[in-house]
Amino acid sequence: MPVEKVTQVSQTKPWYGALSSKYGEALLKTPEPGLYGQYTYGIAGERFFREIKDNAKITGAKCQKCNLIYVPPRIYCERCFEGLEEWCEIENKGEIHTYTIGWVDLDGSRLEEPVILALVKFDGVYGGIVHKVEEISADNVKIGMKVSAVFKEKREGSILDIKYFKPI
């Protein structure tokens, strides 16, 4: 049987009566709400999420020089560093580039039902979308499988406006 070891001080009994900092413990458990600010979407993010919100469509940005279409879109090319100005609509028909079956949640607890997570790439596109895959069992999912995004009815401009990807 593999040996299990304690890896966090918080899991131990007090160390021979050593003092423990309750304040430090709390801080590490939940960063104080005041720690957070608001992350700006930026020009390309605004474009991407507004198109999702208003029209349930995926937007890319094209680099003419490299002949690459970026999803998510950007205002610069990460290869040649040219500025990008050409937006294009991406057909909602992708392919699973790679996936995993997740059995634990963010807190490390085991999930009752595993979740399928994938990087979905689109034809002729550089990049893709990382999201959940549903309407298929974990046993049947495959790399190379064709999938499409299922959008929510009521959208607010978030990656969660895509409910999940499903096989087509």
Next chain:
Amino acid sequence: MFPKVAIVGIGYTPFRPITPDVSFREMVFEAASKAYEDAGVHPQEDIDSFVTCQDDFEHGRSIWNMQTPDNLGAVLKPIHTNCGDGILGLIDAYMQIKSGLRSIVAVETHSKASNVINRNHLIAHATDPIYNKPLNINPYFIAGMEMNRYLLETGTTKEQCALVVSKNKTNALFNPLAAYGEKITPKEVLDSEEMFSPLKRLDMSPMADGGIVMVLASEEKAKALTDKPIWIRGLGWCSEAPSLETREWGEAIYAKLAGEMAYRIAGIKHPRKQIDFAEVDDTFSYKEPQHMEALKLCRRGEAGSMIEEGATQREGEFPTNVSGGSLGVGFLVEATGPQRVLEVVLQLRGEAGGRQLPDVKVGLAQSWRGIPYASGAVMILSKE
């Protein structure tokens, strides 16, 4: 003429799952004192400059890299703070000496990972706040996705990855510094809980605490200080795009390019022939074969069979992760890269005790920044 650069002093604390007996400052003080003793230098009198490498929050506090001057003996002295892997700190020190700006530089890294209660949240916080993080998923899914693509592209198997775990944990039994040495069978690895399939729980390296300090010196100073300098012959570093969407998933391009740079500087044309052993990143089991291939220690898709045939065993033709790697030693956050350099130095000095490799002259150490990034560094060291 640019001077040659050597590692002339090493100091470290044993790597442990938890270290509730000491604060991180006391841990670094111990590692630093041993390194200065080993090099025969005094931090205030002899060391020209210091480098410290820590990331934010990894040890339970922000702007952590500003916390080391006192416990390193570096108060009122020049210090570079580097928010990244420790091999980058060693590279920084190398450049300061190579350029002639400094003669003796000390580099510090440590892990106090046991301070952190839920590291998942910390890593999740490093994923993209608008494209990835809202999915509210455990960020280790990234390793599962990478493993899946790597296995598909190369034909490497889960069984071969399990052999890596078994080998490295067994190697760690011979390393008194390692926290997770144990006799474990590949079957036990394959039978461990599914985490991010195909990644199982025992495919993932557990966290450990520890401090490492190294003293680097110019050729002139090195020869005056020690009769066993270990020379830095090659070094390289590289980062892919940080976005999950555009980075490579099946191949470790960052390691390939960092390796090519290091080989060019060291004048190495045939890595497998000209290097005697390697310590490569094995944060997850599949990373060892993936990195070996990226570093051209074998052809792509051949690392799995190389492991199966026993070539990477301690007694094998190309010993890999004799120290136990991260799977056997424990994942040391930014000190993970330096732990690999430390092993290479100990082996080349002939001070590796029960795991000493016979007649080794040139060794390679490689680091990966860990999820969610595709970034890493390589260092080649030699006895002569």
